[in-house]
Amino acid sequence: MGKLVTEMLKGTLEGIVLAILSGRSAYGYEITAWLRDQGFSEIAEGTVYALLIRIEQRGLVDVQKVPSEKGPPRKVYSLNAQGREYLEEFWKTWSFLAERLEQLRDGGNGK
Amino acid sequence: MGKLVTEMLKGTLEGIVLAILSGRSAYGYEITAWLRDQGFSEIAEGTVYALLIRIEQRGLVDVQKVPSEKGPPRKVYSLNAQGREYLEEFWKTWSFLAERLEQLRDGGNGK
DNA sequence: TACCAGTAGCTAGTGTCACCAAGTAGCTGG
DNA sequence: CCAGCTACTTGGTGACACTAGCTACTGGTA
Numbered sequence: 206m207g208k209l210v211t212e213m214l215k216g217t218l219e220g221i222v223l224a225i226l227s228g229r230s231a232y233g234y235e236i237t238a239w240l241r242d243q244g245f246s247e248i249a250e251g252t253v254y255a256l257l258i259r260i261e262q263r264g265l266v267d268v269q270k271v272p273s274e275k276g277p278p279r280k281v282y283s284l285n286a287q288g289r290e291y292l293e294e295f296w297k298t299w300s301f302l303a304e305r306l307e308q309l310r311d312g313g314n315g316k
Numbered sequence: 317m318g319k320l321v322t323e324m325l326k327g328t329l330e331g332i333v334l335a336i337l338s339g340r341s342a343y344g345y346e347i348t349a350w351l352r353d354q355g356f357s358e359i360a361e362g363t364v365y366a367l368l369i370r371i372e373q374r375g376l377v378d379v380q381k382v383p384s385e386k387g388p389p390r391k392v393y394s395l396n397a398q399g400r401e402y403l404e405e406f407w408k409t410w411s412f413l414a415e416r417l418e419q420l421r422d423g424g425n426g427k
Numbered sequence: 428t429a430c431c432a433g434t435a436g437c438t439a440g441t442g443t444c445a446c447c448a449a450g451t452a453g454c455t456g457g
Numbered sequence: 458c459c460a461g462c463t464a465c466t467t468g469g470t471g472a473c474a475c476t477a478g479c480t481a482c483t484g485g486t487a
Contacts, residue, residue, distance in 0.1 A: 209409040212327025212472070215444050216320065217413065224420040234464050243416055252445050254465060259444090276463035277453050296421060298320040302328065303414060305354055309335040310407060323443070326473050345435050363474050365436060370473090386483050387434035430487080437479075444472090451466075457459095 210247070218248075220295040222256055223284060226266060227292055230283035233257055257282055265291050321358070331406040333367055334395060337377060338403055341394035344368055368393055376402050 225236060237253045257280070260266050265288035269281045284292065336347060348364045368391070371377050376399035380392045395403070 208472085209327065209405060210413070211445060212330075213409060213413055215326040215473080216323025217417065218445075219323075221417065221420060224417075228423075232464080244412065245416075247446095249446055250464095251447075251449095251466080255445080255467090258466090273453085273463070275454050277451090277465065279464065294320060298324060299417060301355065302321070302324055303417075305356075306328070306332065306335075306410060306414075309332060312339075319443090322474060326444075329474075343435080358475095360475050360477095362437075362476080362478090366438085366474080369437090384435070384482085388436065388480090388482055390435065428487100430485100432483100432485085434483080435481080437481105439476100439478090441474105441476075443474090446470075446472100448469090449467085452464080454463075455461090457461105 207247070210245075214245075217299070218252070219256060219260065220292065220299060222253070223260065223265065223288060223292045223295065226282055226284040227289065230269075230281050232271075232279040232281045234279070260288070263291075264288075318358070321356075325356075328410070329363070330367060330371065331403065331410060333364070334371065334376065334399060334403045334406065337393055337395040338400065341380075341392050343382075343390040343392045345390070371399070374402075375399075 221240075222236060225231060225239065231239075233254050236257075237248060237250060240248045240253070257266075261268055261282070265285065266282045267285050269283070271279045271281050273279050332351075333347060336342060336350065342350075344365050347368075348359060348361060351359045351364070368377075372379055372393070376396065377393045378396050380394070382390045382392050384390050
């Protein structure tokens with residue numbers, strides 16, 4: 206793994222996070238932990254936070270500051286209407302790519 | 317489409333090209349045309365050439381200059397042993413990512 | 428003859444994104 | 458009182474696809 210995953214995550218990590226948020230609201234630390242749990246063991250702390258700020262500035266998520274029992278206040282993100290629309294687009298794009306790749310994998314080659 | 321695809325292609329386009337070359341040798345112009353045919357309508361000319369140079373410098377492919385009947389000589393690329401190994405790794409990484417995403421898509425969310 | 432379209436490849440500069448490294452800040456337990 | 462967990466932030470780096478050009482060779486056409 207390593208560099209290969211890193212490059213592939215470009216563009217998809219965003220969708221992954223949005224997909225997580227489509228199920229429930231969550232905050233950065235939580236999302237990072239969840240990703241690590243799912244096998245993305247090398248996800249960098251800072252990466253998730255930077256991504257969250259990005260999608261917030263694009264207006265795909267709503268933010269709410271919630272005090273934590275242990276530590277600084279959490280920034281809880283939830284997907285809004287625009288985010289849902291964007292996620293829809295993401296899945297379409299993903300499907301397109303996944304289809305082509307699956308075809309390549311077991312077709313050996315196109316023609 | 318557009319930006320979404322562009323970002324997702326980072327890391328995967330390389331694998332796509334290697335997968336194509338695993339089936340048969342090919343040259344840049346041909347690969348670009350094939351990609352366009354497969355629905356990657358917006359693939360930039362230069363992108364493929366840059367990628368080919370990159371994988372050549374990494375020693376994943378062998379190159380052979382072949383004269384063309386119509387136009388400048390072609391640079392025909394073919395996957396070598398190291399390239400095959402790399403492609404293997406690529407598919408593993410891809411599978412990992414695809415599984416996680418598929419899970420997210422129809423699971424709605426993880427927990 | 429001059430020009431254009433098709434074939435074939437190259438290059439410099441740009442933007443985006445994940446990474447690394449280091450930091451701030453609040454709380455709890457030894 | 459400080460080590461360790463929680464929680465978020467920031468500046469700089471590298472990789473990669475894109476844009477927008479360019480060179481060069483062939484055949485057909487105005």
